[in-house]
Amino acid sequence: MAFREYKIGCWMFGISLSASMFVTIFLPGLDISSVSSTELALEKQLTYGRESAFSYEDPFLQGKGKPIKVVLTKDPMNGSAMDETNAYVFEAGTPFPAGLNHTNILGEDVKALSESKGRIAEADENGTVFLVKIDDASDTPYIENATATRGWTPAKVLSASDHTIMAGSGKTMFVREGCWWCHTLLPEQTQDWQSFGRPPMLGDFNGESPTTFGSDRKAPDLLHVGARNSSREWMMLHFFNPRLVQVHSIMPRYDYLWGDKDAQGNVIDLEAWDVGYQKYVSGETPYPPEVPDYADNTEIRYLIDFVLNLK
Amino acid sequence: MFKYLMAKESDIPQGTAAIFFGISSIAWFIIGTGIGSFNAAKLAFPDWYHGLYWLQFGHMRQVHVHAVIFGWIAMAFAASMMYITPALGNTKLWSEKLGVWNCLLYNIGLALALALLWAGITSGREYSDHVWPIDLYIAFVMVIPWSLNVWMTIINRRTQGIYTSNWFFAASMFMLIIVFLIGNLPEFFHLTGLNEAYMTWWFAHNVLGLLITPVAAAITYYIVPKITGNPLYSHRVGHLHFWSIVVFYSTPAAHHLMSSPLPEWLKSFASVEGVLILVPAIAYVCNILLTMQGKWSMFVNNVEIKFTITGVLLAIPLNMQGGFQQTRAINWYIHGTGWIVAHAHLALLGFSTFAEAAAVYYGLQVLLRRKLYSISLANFHFWTLLIGFSLYWTSMTIAGLIQGAAKIYEVPYVDVVIAEHPYMIVRWLGGTMVFLGNIVWLWNMYMTALHGDVVPAGRQPAEMAYVR
Amino acid sequence: MSWRFDRPLFTLADDDMNKDTQHVWEHESLGGIAENNNPLPRPIITLLLLTYFTAMAITFPLYGQRPNGEIYADYVSLMSSTEVQKILSNKNISHEQADKQAMALIEESLAQFDSPYTFQRIQHPIGMDKLRALAPEIIELQTKGVDLREYNVIGHHLVLANFEGNLKANGEPERLQPWWDKGYTIAVWWFIVFCFAVIIVVKRLPHFSWRPDHSIAH
The missing domain is CATH 1.10.287 (Helix Hairpins)
Incomplete structure (x- = not known):
């Protein structure tokens, strides 16, 4: 009985831990990595960009370096009318999402189509516009590099846009402000579909990071919230002070995301607003004070764009 | 502390590192539970602290989690390991100087990590919220030097065998490093999608299962025989506990994502393994309780045993919940509800905190060679912790059942919020009790260091009568 | 400070106990988990x-897994039968009553035949509302000629299951749970x-x- 006895223990320990990791990391990794991106996964990647949390392009989580989702109803090249199309604009310097950078994210068929029909290999980070298309013959989604196939440059697409959706920057706000501590993004596969909509499927997440499923639900699931409530005004009131639209809400106020000035350039005085609000709560005034319109490119705009984009 | 940083190894008194870790852990416990109590107040009365934008719930929630896990629990573990490991090896700590530096850099790193989380600079992954540079700091500056001290002390021991506690300490530190580095691979190498989601919960599950549960158990393996004077009931059962932790507790990570689209075989496997966690749980609880044979009076009249055995008893409902709530049959009802929050607090504030508090109480008395300043205050601390925790657990379990019911009856969510309101208030009261109890504890330990009765060498603090 | 390193801790065991332990160690079976120590x-x-x-x-x-489309295929075909339609279009009773009676009739007729899905049907009972929502999708998949067992019922939709493991002849993954997996x-x-x-x-x-x-x- 000497120390050599512990060698057997150490070996057994190493073997069991390795075997455990083989079964719980390597095997599931093979399974998960063999799944192709769905159309939803392609849309999410192109909307949210490379990374929504801490990253080189956005170390302070301000929503920098994210693509812009653009809704087009006229052709950016000649201005003629066309069916409503979502284009994903990656301006110069915006890093591409995982599907375009890493192998194995798109899935074999999707990758082959994206390369042959979508010409994604020609995309460069000097500014590219992408579309999500579905191949009719094989019913497979793929990414199209519209800059290569149609000559759509970011500048042309942005100037032809009906409106832009800053959902990529918005997801960063969602992560930074900790929305996901209460609002899950994962309707459960059991009962939740009744109130929160269809649960996500395998392949819906390819290339998304972080997935922010959330685990501790203290508030409604948000995966399909844009389909339930598409009112920008409601969202604005609700983010400014949730108790304006839902008196029993326990959500914090996000009025500080409005920044210093509102859309008209007036200084926003949150304390003064709260004084007026307290009068409204105590019944001294019949109405709460006006909620200021948010200026463009404020953090609240990003966040509302993100939430409304969750269809 | 600072005078020891540059001192020669031989000039640093034995136990210095453990004392610094112990005091730091209590301080972080107060900070962590204080933030927890504050967060709970936010959930009950969202506009109460209106205007304190720098204390937004979404920013403070993870600060609470990491202050208690990395500050309180992990530092209490470090304190315990740094006096228990040498004691069980009949030797001294491998390097007190490394331990003191470790403690300093641990506190600095933790403060920095929490400040970043507070600012919202996060990886967006629950339990591995820290951004990857902080992950590397935690692994290489906070954890590896600590592990090195533990391993080297065990290797340089002056006993022939290695006692149960020390297997757990050595193995858990090893597993912690592996889990930390592998669990954060998605951040280091930008893994995405379901791989990222699954690895997040692989990390979260294993950091609990392979660090917190076994080390808390290992502490009780030391404290109970040491204080009662009974030998451990069975070393073979200890083996059963150890090996079933390694084999069963390291595998069920996927049961945290039972309602997500992971491969079905993985969920089934995780579910079976999840129930099999009861094997180490039963072996452990029986081993400790059988060790208490003949000394049960100490459960009443010895404060360290009171803490330890309460922790062990709380491990019974903890494991019964843990084993069964993750099966599909139950998980669909309670997943994502307050039930899980209650369960997490049963593990961390119930089982593990009580065990660690005993180790810190005992360790500081032994290392400072001073008897506890006031047993009454320690009892007061015990009861605030136990009652506060019970209020918390009960209210959150009920709130979780309400949420679960609302899930299947398609109730508008705001009705759940209204129904939960009284329980949110109770949760806050419970959390606040724990917080206040901890302030009393810190004061008690401070007074112990200054004015506690001196315990002569070779005597147990509990054997001594108060001379005051 | 506290620990006295010049005075090692003493063992609680005496020589007889040690001898006894050694005897146990040399003679135990099953590692001694169930005997002696x-x-x-x-x-x-x-x-x-x-x-x-x-x-x-x-x-x-068996428990807690999602139902597949196949177990409701017979419900759908019975739903369009004249007897069931007669109950459903009966104006003399309320909608709920009609639904209840129709479902009772469907279940009664299903009970007449042996089915591999009897147990699963008990596990996953279905109401008329949900059946109405599912029916078009089931019929559509049937006309496509796919195996309904590969589709899970999630909410009121049929969704291709996550199961993998076996491959079909055409190289596509079979979405049935293999027995070995x-x-x-x-x-x-x-x-x-x-x-x-x-x-x-x-x-x-x-x-x-x-x-x-x-x-x-x-």
């Missing part, structure tokens, strides 16, 4: 075995290996003693 009390061993069987039983895939096969194997590992390790590790043994170099 303070074995677990019998009720606790029973509890451990019970845990194992419970783990297998309650996580068996239910997670159980791994769990059983894992448990057996665990038992072997514990016995080997326990048998090979030294017994515990506080007393330093300077006769052997570590």
